[in-house]
Amino acid sequence: MNKDDDQEAKAPDDADDDALADAYNRGLDLQKSGDFKGAAEAFRQALALDPDDTGGVSIRLAAMGAATSPVKMPDAYVATLFDQHADVFDDILVDELGYCVPLLLRDLFDRLGLSSFGRLLDLGCGTGLTGMALLDCTVHRTGVDLSEKIVELAFDRDVYDDLYVGEAVEFLQEFEDEDGKRPAWDLITATDVLPYLGAVEPFLSGAVMRLSSGGYLAFSTETLPDPVMSGQPYMVGPKNRFAQSEGYIRNALASAGFDILAMEPITVRLEEGEPVPGHLVAARLRIPPDAPTS
Structure with a gap:
């Protein structure tokens, strides 16, 4: 934000x-x-x-x-930034910045014919905007956010079955439930997370470890015009958030084992009245040809 x-x-x-x-x-x-x-x-x-x-x-x-x-951005910085804005988070993000990526994601799922998911992991869940948008098409919802104050607001919204304070990539790599098991999810979402990550490879490899066979991954990015990116896969833009190039995201997804279902240009938000361009991405984890079938 x-x-x-x-x-x-x-x-x-x-x-x-x-x-x-x-x-x-x-x-x-x-x-x-x-x-x-x-x-x-x-x-x-x-x-x-x-x-x-x-x-x-x-x-x-x-x-x-x-x-x-x-x-990536320093964890201490991101947590402090969002803690500072927690009480006015939705007012700033939705009303002032025109942020509606969760609703765009729901519309994308509808157009792709994806109407039902079992277990959702919502990384960078914020106050629960994505959880609310996917409430009626998911059975069980887990939310994770780096800001403790933001997680408290998500708890009050009563959208998620489980909520955790943690960094997205570390959660994917390390989380175990109370029984010491490493759970898997059918859908992992990360709306407005990659602008704080930069390099996407650790995020994608973590998602691969946590998705069920053939599971889905959906996220948003911000980008900058090609002359500004100057061939860089990602960079910090003038508004102090990361931008990733479309080619970088496509190549990273393919290398990680995902098939891209959609990668659509969107306006992520407004910045001083100007649209911030980005992409909305939906991908599916490729099932190996020798994987056992039920």
């Missing part, structure tokens, strides 16, 4: 180190004034003082072209 740069640029709430706050805020002021060299120096000072990068300065450095794009 990204309401505006001022909101996103707040120094970490728990940062009682005056030097960190000074470096961070100085970097922000210099960035806004157009002094990117000075901003980069200040942000590097902040990063040295806060290696967990609660303020997301590594993302800002990449967006300014002062550093290479990391493979």
